[in-house]
Amino acid sequence: MNDEEFKITKNEFLRQFETTLNGELAVIEYSDQDRKIFLTKLRMPKDFEDEENTNKFIEAVLAEIKENSNSRVMPTHPDIAKFMRRNRRRYKDLLPVGINI
Numbered sequence: 001m002n003d004e005e006f007k008i009t010k011n012e013f014l015r016q017f018e019t020t021l022n023g024e025l026a027v028i029e030y031s032d033q034d035r036k037i038f039l040t041k042l043r044m045p046k047d048f049e050d051e052e053n054t055n056k057f058i059e060a061v062l063a064e065i066k067e068n069s070n071s072r073v074m075p076t077h078p079d080i081a082k083f084m085r086r087n088r089r090r091y092k093d094l095l096p097v098g099i100n101i
Contacts, residue, residue, distance in 0.1 A: 006060040010068075017061045021048045028061050028080070036096060037065060038074045058083045062091060072096040 009018045017028045024045035031038040039061070044054055058080055065073055073094040075081040084091050085101045095101065 006056055008060050008064040010064065017064065019057060019060065021045055021053070024048070026057050028058070028077075032071065035071050036074050037069065037071045038076050039080045040076050042077050042079050054079060055083055062094060066094060072099075074099070075101065 006019050011018050015030055015032070017030065019026050022045070024047070025043075026045060026048065027041070027043045028039055029041035029043075031040055042054070042058070044057065048054075062073065062084075065071065073084075073091070074096065075084050081101050084095075088101075
């Protein structure tokens with residue numbers, strides 16, 4: 001799977017980041033509050049539920065947030081928090097001040 005398959009769309013109406021993988025929708029739902037984006041739910045298509053694809057999708061969403069938002073990220077979904085914990089140095093600047101995961 002290459003990175004071009006992870007073209008991220010921010011669907012503000014449904015409050016989710018989306019990408020299509022072989023015609024199926026992968027989603028990270030969010031809640032936007034007080035300049036913080038709470039990443040609340042992760043749904044991957046059954047054929048793409050492995051850790052590598054999930055991590056690539058999370059990485060693409062975090063890159064989208066970093067590039068297009070002044071908000072900080074609160075990873076409330078366990079898989080997203082786990083990913084950010086494993087990549088602490090890389091995503092430390094996306095976390096709100098005083099928050100450690």
